Amino acid sequence: MRLVHISSRRSTFAPMRGLLFALSVALSVGLIWLMHTPLPMGQQRLPALGRFFNPFSGFWQNAEPVQGPVLPAEVRLSGLRGKVEVVYDDRLVPHIFAEHLEDALFAQGYVTAQHRLWQMDLSARRAAGRLSEVLGERTLELDRMTRRRGLPLAAENALRGWQRSAEGMRLLEAYCAGVNAWIARLQPADYPLEFKLLGYAPEPWSPLKTALIVENMAETLCGGENDQLSTATLEALGRATFDYLYPEWNPRQQPIVPDTGQWRSIRGTLRAAALPNSNQRLSAQPLKEEYLFGSNNWAVAGAKTQRGAAILCNDPHLTLSLPSIWFQLQLHTSQMNCYGVSLQGMPGIIIGFNEHVAWGVTNVGHDVADWYRIQWTDAARTHYLVDGQTYPVEWRVENIGVRGRPPLIDSVRYTLWGPVTYDDQPDHPLHNCALRWVTHDEPDPAEMRSFLLLNLAQTYDDYRQAIAHFDAPAQNFALATRSGEVAIVVQGKLPARRYEQGRFVLDGSQKASAWPGFIPNEHLPAQRSPSRAFVFSANQHSTPPSYPYYYTSRDFDDYRGRYLFHRLSALQHANADSMASLQLDNFSQRAADALPQLLRLLDRSTLDEQARAQLDELERWDYRYEASSTAAPLYEVWFDTCYLRTWDEMLDSSGEKQLLLLPERWRFIELLEQDPDNAFFDRQDTPQRETARDIVTDAFRRMQVFFKKNPEKRTTWSQFRPASIRHLAQIEAFSRAIEVGGHNTALNAQTRTHGPSWRVIVELDSTGVRARGVYPGGQSGNPGSRFYDDMLDTWAQGRYYELFFLKAPEELPSIHLFIRQTLLPQ
């Protein structure tokens, strides 16, 4: 009976138990699916929770012990020829000691990847137009434009050029092998945090990726031009007005290299005029931001220094980011001993010093990208004319992978001049124009070794030979030697343009529109041991107008160079401290030029008490954009309002987009001073005729209204203009806000997003080399490491670190030793 009863209960409960089992399976599987699937959160995608939060392979594995990363004392790696010692100091700077250069570069690749692999991957993806593969549709347009501007092609050409130098390639491949040796050791649990967050895996490194990193820098530093806006402006205003408003040379300017008669014998291209330019229609476009890159370098000879030692200073100003732009290291071999900062993905040291010389770079900023209007022969735009001959376009098919959707196939027309970048946008003013860009050219085969040779340089001649093959992006290379010599060279592949060639859109139907050639190396502006005992550059004009080659720029600096020149001219008994105070100087020459003019023109008769108080504050201002200054915001709003309200003719009705090129600010200040009744001060939207006095007075009132409406803005400069150092993937949680002074017209050229990316001061004399430096971030690219941003506060406070320049691993004081690692051949 009992058996029957149980059997009966079983048969009754079985379906219910089956159902409960099925439900529990569904619950388990559902939870696993939920934790395995990236979930949307607003506009962002959360990583899959299970993969990301599990403590065994998720983000917790990136939570480094606060002392620093755990590194094995000994590692065996295939590809090494001999033993390499890597001594990390207490800021996680690796000091690499190897017998051969090849091994040193292998180790450089290895340690760089160890700390910055995701940054390397992202930078290469950026230049390859492959961001959307991992970031999805939000970067698709950026990828498309990157490819349409021909950056991947430029990298392929760069590599082709480098491959013609067996020695250069051997060294590059050693570096790549080092990177890949690190990647090969990685398990998914070891992946850098961002790979886990974005849900993808690292790829092997290759020489092409290094070329992409170089092109990334070229895009940043030498991709700018004003051709279309200048052409439209010339046609709208006419030649006379154009020349009046847009002179290329600021008479107050102090160029990098003065005319000392050295160019008298050179027959350049200055006097040959460019061909007539093509028609250009108007098109409203967002207001172009002022040029934000503002690097300084200078070298002071022993005659001007306290100890008689030459001093080299450099602070390249770039978009500040986390992980940091630069990676510090020392490379020591039997042939060289060099310390400085490197770019992730590139072998060698970019800015640095060795036992004999120190060098630093700033961007030259010449326009090396021109637009050529194409004359098509057919409606489908498959053929075009050059000198009456028909050429077929070449198609480059771009297959852009996009995460979460099918790839985008984009076909780009290529002409003799270059890619027709906007051929898919009928409304774009450059729709029928091709881009001719130095960056696309196959470089000198020796370019790859430029910095490596510079790392080895011992004399001025070595330095010249090392940089002679450096093509792009053109840089002002400043040098100081241990023998007390200083020098500067404007180095790069610079077109030898006819007068005004490339200032406007060019006629692409004639071969004669092409650049006649490039400025020969021996004619590039250069200066060696000048009598003034210093050399300097701050992105200003390379030369005065008497230089026999024409060149132009989107935006040369007009203020930092002037100020620096005056400070260095007056300098005596310089030492590292006085050089540091110069790097941190917040004085704005532009404010010093403009504010007296504004104050002079202001009609004070109608000012109320509050206005008088503000005016009083402005009159007492010392033109320094100190973090604590409350006058700087007043001036900034007043000046900007004056500027934009004057050039209403160049803007659309909203005042937020520009139709024409805006005159440079130095010219605007000059007009305030010299031509206050100029017709351009008249507002188009009023019946009466305004002068500069009316504009300045009206702008002052508007400034008052602005601060009344936004009382929170009536604060210090650092709070009025908050700055931040953004994570490369724009992840807020991995970014840092900073409160600092500075301005792009001051030597401390700090803006909201850009600033001094590496401040370095090197003293060289017979007793040795002493250096201090700092950058805003840290050596580690891991947001879970204390070395991610450990130098940031020091940098923000204007302090420096002494740099440990070692002759042997044992020289590092034990108190500053983090870890010693030995890399051995397998």
Next chain:
Amino acid sequence: MRNFIAVGAFTAGAGLLCTVGLPWWALSAFGAAGGWLWAKTNGQSFWGGFAGGLLLWLAFALGRDWANEGILSTRIGALFLGLPRWGVVGFTGLLGGLLGATGALTGYRARRWWQTR
């Protein structure tokens, strides 16, 4: 109580195998095994698995966080709805607990269903 502890201990103990490369969801499978072997009730299986998964993930997260002094958990918290440091640690434990719990419940229900066949 003994069964509850046994389920939890087995889930957590076997879950340690995840440290040698097993996928994170293996915790659910270990919970299922614990539930099948030791659980006598739904509650024992669920809470036993929950306690095992929670303790395992929480302990590892706490260890990492302690050594890291919260540098990363603070940043991850800011990324995830502004969770505080301890919220991130707790959330990790909760995820582990839920994985263990659902796994153990499934294991228990599987055994019950098996027994009726």
